[in-house]
Amino acid sequence: ALRPLLLRSPQALYHSYEHNEPPPYREPESAILSAALTHVPSHGFTQHALTLGAKDASYLDISANLFPKGVFDLIKYHLVTQRLGLKDRIQFHDENMGVGRKVRSLILERLRANADAGLVGRWQEALAIMSLAENIPPSLRELGLLADEIWFLSGDTAVDTSWYTKRASLSGVYAAAEVYQTTDQSTEFRDTEQFVDRRLEEVRVMGSAVAGTLRFLNFEAGTSVNLLRSKGVRI
Amino acid sequence: ATEPKPESLHQPQPARRKPLTAAQKDFLDRALRVNHAGELAATLIYTAQSPPINKAHPHLRPLMKHMYDQEAGHFATFSHLLARHRIRPTAMYPIWSAAATFLGWSTGVMGREAAMACTEAVETEIGEHYNGQVREFLGWVKEMEERGEEVGEELRTLVEDVRRIRDEELEHLDHAVENDAKEANPYELLTGVIRVGCRGAIWVTERV
Numbered sequence: 001a002l003r004p005l006l007l008r009s010p011q012a013l014y015h016s017y018e019h020n021e022p023p024p025y026r027e028p029e030s031a032i033l034s035a036a037l038t039h040v041p042s043h044g045f046t047q048h049a050l051t052l053g054a055k056d057a058s059y060l061d062i063s064a065n066l067f068p069k070g071v072f073d074l075i076k077y078h079l080v081t082q083r084l085g086l087k088d089r090i091q092f093h094d095e096n097m098g099v100g101r102k103v104r105s106l107i108l109e110r111l112r113a114n115a116d117a118g119l120v121g122r123w124q125e126a127l128a129i130m131s132l133a134e135n136i137p138p139s140l141r142e143l144g145l146l147a148d149e150i151w152f153l154s155g156d157t158a159v160d161t162s163w164y165t166k167r168a169s170l171s172g173v174y175a176a177a178e179v180y181q182t183t184d185q186s187t188e189f190r191d192t193e194q195f196v197d198r199r200l201e202e203v204r205v206m207g208s209a210v211a212g213t214l215r216f217l218n219f220e221a222g223t224s225v226n227l228l229r230s231k232g233v234r235i
Numbered sequence: 236a237t238e239p240k241p242e243s244l245h246q247p248q249p250a251r252r253k254p255l256t257a258a259q260k261d262f263l264d265r266a267l268r269v270n271h272a273g274e275l276a277a278t279l280i281y282t283a284q285s286p287p288i289n290k291a292h293p294h295l296r297p298l299m300k301h302m303y304d305q306e307a308g309h310f311a312t313f314s315h316l317l318a319r320h321r322i323r324p325t326a327m328y329p330i331w332s333a334a335a336t337f338l339g340w341s342t343g344v345m346g347r348e349a350a351m352a353c354t355e356a357v358e359t360e361i362g363e364h365y366n367g368q369v370r371e372f373l374g375w376v377k378e379m380e381e382r383g384e385e386v387g388e389e390l391r392t393l394v395e396d397v398r399r400i401r402d403e404e405l406e407h408l409d410h411a412v413e414n415d416a417k418e419a420n421p422y423e424l425l426t427g428v429i430r431v432g433c434r435g436a437i438w439v440t441e442r443v
Contacts, residue, residue, distance in 0.1 A: 014263040018387040157318035
């Protein structure tokens with residue numbers, strides 16, 4: 001029998017390389033939702049698309065009612081599968097590519113995934129559904145997990161406070177870019193690419209300004225203490 | 236009649252490598268985060284203690300350097316594990332950094348015995364903490380062996396690393412006691428406050 005989707009995702013915790021996770025969606029759910037996604041470009045993010053998906057996957061129409069959050073489950077399926085598929089869509093072979101450039105490539109690839117699925121025209125509906133009060137926490141969680149995935153795939157290994165600031169800033173950049181993409185009419189989404197470049201440049205400038213200030217203050221504090229010590233003050 | 240007769244052909248084989256349970260992942264997540272924060276605090280304590288201690292007691296310089304180098308190695312080990320296994324570091328990072336620097340500086344300024352008492356208190360708490368972790372991991376390994384599951388390199392190297400680090404921390408404890416940690420003047424107060432502080436910090440870091 002079909003059961004409600006995963007209640008608690010352990011993905012946010014320890015990631016093991018030897019004890020592999022089972023896939024996040026079981027076969028029947030995965031079949032219905034992936035079929036439903038193919039109907040979204042023509043029918044939008046609606047219960048009707050879910051029903052058509054259930055029919056395509058050879059289940060009864062009523063099977064669509066088994067997704068407790070309805071259309072939001074469909075959106076979440078797209079978000080989860082695209083996030084987990086990001087490492088298969090793009091692999092880095094250039095050893096000299098910096099982390100920043102890898103992050104840029106990953107963001108653009110994820111945005112391209114929205115376009116490849118044909119969902120950009122309907123994504124404003126999805127954003128509206130995601131902004132409903134009961135859907136905001138899981139949507140933010142998915143955004144955070146995507147930011148974590150992008151930083152991990154780009155090879156970042158810092159585990160100090162910047163772990164938090166990097167994910168926060170990347171979440172902001174990606175969310176803004178996704179919204180911008182829904183209004184982008186240029187060929188191959190070149191305007192969105194430039195938008196992402198401008199946002200990443202802003203993040204870079206802000207980051208280096210803050211880091212420089214902190215380094216300066218740290219240096220001043222250390223030097224004052226050492227200076228006093230050299231004068232014989234017992235600290 | 237000349238065919239080999241393996242037993243496993245007719246017996247159902249259990250799954251060789253199962254995914255970790257949610258409770259196990261939760262434990263690993265919290266344990267490694269706390270270990271990382273603990274080693275961060277240890278390196279900062281020694282960094283802050285060393286200038287006043289080395290100035291007043293130059294003969295302690297090699298010992299302080301040796302202990303600092305080992306703590307820096309532990310910190311690197313856990314940083315690497317956190318990044319590799321995608322574990323969230325503690326959000327209290329800047330607060331623990333400030334607190335550890337203050338603790339190291341104040342005990343360093345109080346004198347050699349106080350600095351050693353601080354080391355003794357911290358290492359006692361840390362030693363107990365690591366012991367609990369090793370016990371838990373070994374329990375898992377035993378259960379896996381009983382069920383016929385493969386333990387895997389990941390868990391095995393983790394147990395060995397934590398054991399080695401625990402042994403080095405207990406060695407620091409011994410050095411601290413050898414260097415008159417028990418002679419510190421408000422001994423009970425100092426070690427009591429530090430041990431309670433450590434336990435509180437561990438509790439907070441497991442969650443935040």
